[in-house]
Amino acid sequence: MKKSPSKLIPYALLSLPLLFLFFFYFYPLAEILRASLTWEGGLQLSALLARLAGPPTLKVIGFTFWQALLSTILTLVIGLPGAYIFAHYDFPGKSIFNALTTVPFVLPTVVVATAFTILLGPKSPLNEALISWFGFSHPPLDLRYTFGAILLAHVFYNYTLVLRMVGGFWANLDPHLEQAARTLGASPWQAFRQVTLPLLMPSLGAASLLVFIFCFTSFGVVLILGGPHFVTLEVEVYRQTVNFTNLPVAAGLSLVQILITLLLTLTYSRLQSGLARPLDLRPYWSTQRRPQTGGEVALVMGNTLVTLLLLTAPLLTLTIRSFGSGIRYYSALFENPRSSIFYVPPFEAVRNSTRFALITMLLSLVLGILISLGFLQADKKSVDNEQSQKTWLLDALFMLPLGTSAVTLGLGYLLAMGRPPLNLRGTPLLIICGHTLVALPFVMRSLLPALKAVQPSLREAATTLGASPARVFWEIDLPIIWRALAVGAVFAFTVSMGEFGATSMIARPELPTIPIAIYRFLSQPGALNYGQALAMSTILMTVCVTGFIAIEFLRPPGVQSF
């Protein structure tokens, strides 16, 4: 059957992202799985399956799932009030507040663990207050190395996903719908439950999925803050690979992790496909206002205070400690008394990190836009359900890198990228592609709900008036999805800044980044090393806050504030 040119548009849009996904995800993954499963004389399938289905492994899978589920629910419960306020009120310092809530996302777990130890450990201010008030003989609260610490850290890291993704979408919803329901006699709860919540579902689902996958593949938080009693799949893959070179088992566990991510994402796409609908979106300025009544002011202030306490107390603790000796730790960053060849000049680290992050951001935005537009076109063209099923399978494929073990993919890069056709081992390009792979799901999840909510009639009207498809995108879609694009950009920037995923294994010593410098300081004893790690972390936070605020204010010409 011959296809009309317009039917090919989705494929044309999707071809580049799919090629990218193939070469930088499936190809290295296939290489490492092949090498692992044929390791040392080949694979004994029955033995491997027995091991994977054995009670110890099932226990690890169960725990991984359970902690991710609880973490996601908790993050939603704590994040939604924030998202509501984010969507409805404008208040002084809002953009700085938003930027601060995203900072945890980039911080290395080792550094966060230090802050948590200070705040939650036996010598915490809370404990000291309790001891002095009630005369306890022992510190009554010690959250370190508990299940609670894992949950708390996951909320700390992921709060921003709910705030930005749900809050951003919510801010564009037409408040008149809920007001109409209220006029018709609905209670505030009924109006929320029956009007707003269904409309929010696409962004709520997107944020929940990301939070879940993030917690599902949790490594540092579980290892360092949870302590050795807790083991997730990701931790087990690392241990089987690095400690025991038990590559077949590691590959098997990795596959289990990937399969669960796939199933989950498919379920999500299935549920979501019926939920997204075109909406009469409203610009921010028409949905937000200053809190006016005493109750509103109290609500905004209360939420801001709670969030600040939860999220920025650890950040603040780190910053204060980094100035523990005046600027001594900062000035030490510029010294290289042992003339080490691996000395990292701080400006160079900042420059390298920022460069990687900006290029990652641009690349993932371009690919993310292509994917989202491709999906939109494909779904529009599909008359029956069959074709839209194709896009949700594709949708799930693009999410997989986020749910794949970093060790596995890192070793896959090592094998696949060391020879033609992609001889990229040891080039900065590979690092950028690795970052982009992890950043893409964030951009997609942020863009798709917004793009699907754009009224097709607007695009049709523009087309009828003679606008080219590119012009329709530029004049109609772009202004409406700009906020969502900015949210995606923030996360892409963050993913690269925080050196997520497989790239920590392929980092280049001649292009040191801020996280690499932090790890280097923390690997030796002594006050100065520790202090410099804190100073470097504070620099990382500062660079990120600056980046986030710049991204939010950046807007191309002609794109109106929406």
Added chain:
Amino acid sequence: MKRWLLTLTIVIILVTGGCTAAPTEEPGTTGPRTLRIMTYDSFSVSEEVIRQFEEINNVTVQFLQAGDAGTMLNQAILSRDNPQADVLYGIDNTFLSRALEADIFEPYQAKALNNIPEALRLDAQYRVVPTDYGDVCLNYDIQALTEAKLPVPQSLQDLTQPEYKGLLVVENPASSSPGLAFLMATIGVFGEDGDYTYLDFWQALRDNDVLVVDGWDSAYYSEFSGGAYSEGTRPLVVSYATSPAAEVYFSEEPLEVPPTGAVTAPQTCFRQIEFAGILKNGQNRDLAEAFIEYLLSTDFQEDIPLQMWVYPSNPEAKLPQVFTDFALEAEDPVTVLAEAIEQKREAWIEAWTETVLK
């Protein structure tokens, strides 16, 4: 309106600057050759020492830091047909057997090996050379022990005494190299058979409220109380015999004495010996040999202590002042055969996990 233009310009400058400043791979045939050294993340060396080698041999030395020691070894094993580097530096005696079994090294009988003590030369087939060694030992908070009027423990068994209850923090041997070294020390001392095995010892430690954390930095910085900037409350930690010297060297104010001490009594420490070797299928055999010789020369060896806080394997290398003043060596470190470690590592760690964590 002009704001976006400015931002865009900055972005473009940064991005294109990044592309032009990125180092060019594979220097052409005219320039000096490149020798690649694969090592772990916390490896360090002075710039002059490497420049000197580069000048003598007309070569560019490039380092590749490939994660922690275990990750590095896995990378080397997986890419053995198409190695990322010519020389690998930093396999220790707990990983040595795995590296040798995986057959990733080319034998080379370094001339400089003659100067190296017999006790450090663990491979009779000359596939690796010992470059340095360090002792994993208990460290203690001098002030805290003095205030509590507690003596410094003099044997591993002492740690199970009630007066040391809740005072010790150790690293998980499943995720940490000093953690594994300390487990080896207990296996060497108490053995696997008999009335009182290493597992009985660990059970007693567990009853005495030992704390296990994932790695050295969590243990030392978050749980130990002794370091000048440690946040913790426990005065005993598994660290290195040189840590007190590092405390002095990296102190903010000049220190007369370190705030911590290391227990170096007989049969309490495990000696980690690090090795380097020439990777198979590399392309610069002659330069790799020259580099191995250079690693054992006093020029390189004398640089090791302050960079990595371990002892040089070449006894002719002079030690820096801070080492002769404050660093200690274990008196009679525990030894466990490398082959035994490789064969039983997984079983030992599992048994340990079962005893201490479950």
